[in-house]
Amino acid sequence: MELSDRKKKILAAVVEEYIRTAEPVGSKAIAQSGCLHCSSATIRNELAELAALGFLEQPHTSAGRIPTPLGYRMYVNELMQKQKLSLEETEEINRRLSQKLQELDDTLSGVGRLASQLTDYPALAVTAQSAVTVRRFDLIYVDANTFIIVLTLSSSTARSKLVRLPVSVDQELVQRLSSLFNASFTGITEEVVTPELLHDTERAADDRLGLTAVISSFLLSELREANTPTAFITGENRLLSQPEFRDPDKAHRLMSYLAGGGHILPPGESMGAGSDEVRVLIGPENVAEELKDSSVVIASYDAGDHTRGLIGVVGPTRMDYSAVAAKLSFLAAGLSRRLGGGEAPPEGMHNKLIIKGDNGNGRE
């Protein structure tokens, strides 16, 4: 079923006006807005039909119309004109992206924060890695009581930990453990690390100090962490400036859900390859009960080494889809460019190339 041209225009007008004002939109307002050349009565008839078709609804008789989720969907799919970011905006984003990646190096949470600032909605950032393995294993001997574990993961991330011991070790032991772990634990996924393997290693190391336990516990936890999709939420407070969340209970419910690491993505969906595609989930399209009257916009980016990351924002269904989609898409593209693959550096700067796991502290 295809809508008439005028209906489309009217629907778009309603959606945009409602996004702007958060108030039900009346026929008169549309008529006056000018782009349509007909009277309010005509608009009223059209509105009634659009309502009958399920694109609009009235909070009560004799109030203006507001879009239904279906209406938003139609808007997002067909009516919305892709917003182009202004030159200043793109430059601003690029600048801050470079800064974020360069200075703090906390990709995940930092980028989430950036997305939240740009869109003025709460943002979430997720890594969706899988089957990360240890690629390389190093122990650095510091002094008799101290050594450093350096783990190089297949996701091109280095993780390190300084270990201080209550007992003395000699350089030779550290060396031996290092090659032992390199031999046994590289290239295998988390599931393969069985207690038996650990036990064997411990015996092979002839380790009377319990060092293997320390090392393998670090190894395991890092492996587990790298394989677990972790999500950051930032800018929850921005929810409160949305009129639909003036009800503290409602806001609280959603924020708690988000803070609890709510699962956003539809199950099974893992954001296929479609590089910088932006997905929009409107109201009831969300799986989580808590999100049924909110919307989520998600973009995916190439984090390098066959890993894709997710970045998105959460807001009321009355969301500025056009602007948000544009910004997220640009952000994701920028991230892909900076993180993705081992290709040529984007701007000739070496340190733009650096790939590293995040350590998400710091503030904005």
Add this chain to the structure above:
Amino acid sequence: MELSDRKKKILAAVVEEYIRTAEPVGSKAIAQSGCLHCSSATIRNELAELAALGFLEQPHTSAGRIPTPLGYRMYVNELMQKQKLSLEETEEINRRLSQKLQELDDTLSGVGRLASQLTDYPALAVTAQSAVTVRRFDLIYVDANTFIIVLTLSSSTARSKLVRLPVSVDQELVQRLSSLFNASFTGITEEVVTPELLHDTERAADDRLGLTAVISSFLLSELREANTPTAFITGENRLLSQPEFRDPDKAHRLMSYLAGGGHILPPGESMGAGSDEVRVLIGPENVAEELKDSSVVIASYDAGDHTRGLIGVVGPTRMDYSAVAAKLSFLAAGLSRRLGGGEAPPEGMHNKLIIKGDNGNGRE
């Protein structure tokens, strides 16, 4: 000026009742609560006097009394009986603390999250490190295009980064750079790293690939990060369940302030040595305008190597000071025990001893 014994009891009763119910407390309620053996009229007289002394106030004539900040202060200083945590509670905290430190190893944000969960208030965690220097510098050659930088900081933290290059390097160059940086950059604070020093190093390295720039930029940013007090806020959403933040604007103001990295501590105060002392800042005692009608409870802990960390919660002035103080104090003590100094392991487990900088991702 000393209050009569009965006044103290009445004041304590008002504070505790108000903390419990968030409603103004009337004379009758106190009389009925039993512990005092006198009539409501007597209580009324006493209440009037307490109000005259500035410990209580009435929202309006003919409503019950609520404590003023001064009243809370009196309660915290003299009346509040130090709450002992139950055995279950201490065990619960210990268990989760171990788990946090062991598995995720994200001390800062993880502990903040724990504090927030325990107290049901938003929590903040701050490191207040100073004059961190690089203690040791390692480069690990991985392959022709890849090497790892490992920085050992004086705060007994190892930081690492995997660098991938668009050009080839040989093992010898990496080796040379490593010893060069070890010679020039260890033991010095951030301020001493001048552009000249960097330039000299670059020249000395005979580096035509720009590697020194990559390395020194990482070095600088890590040094800067380690020396900058960073704060995490977690559990902001819990603010919304407090009746005093039912007004979304008020909640929004405070949450934005917190999210913006609001400075909590009174200026000049850097939490002296007093190990596990808990500080309470009530309403107007806070320096920040945004906190003037909220309260903050902070505990400090020994993070090892002459570094102290801070952990605290934020809430309405009507805060359960007793419980919060007890929990934070216990938490701080536990942290000190686990992180502090290089002393004997708390429970004979090696991996409890491990000291490492946080990488604050993960969820609860």
Add this chain to the structure above:
DNA sequence: ATTAGCACTCGGAAGTCGAGAGTGCCAGCA
């Protein structure tokens, strides 16, 4: 010094009312 009693105050809930925005529908017009 404490208590019982009483008049008084004031905020908040519930109820009332009018204004205004917006609709649906009808009749006239191109």
Add this chain to the structure above:
DNA sequence: TGCTGGCACTCTCGACTTCCGAGTGCTAAT
């Protein structure tokens, strides 16, 4: 046939009023 102006109707929202009750302050009695 489709558009438009007009008109009666509906329903929400804010302002205003009323009323109830909790809690006080004061006074007189114990």
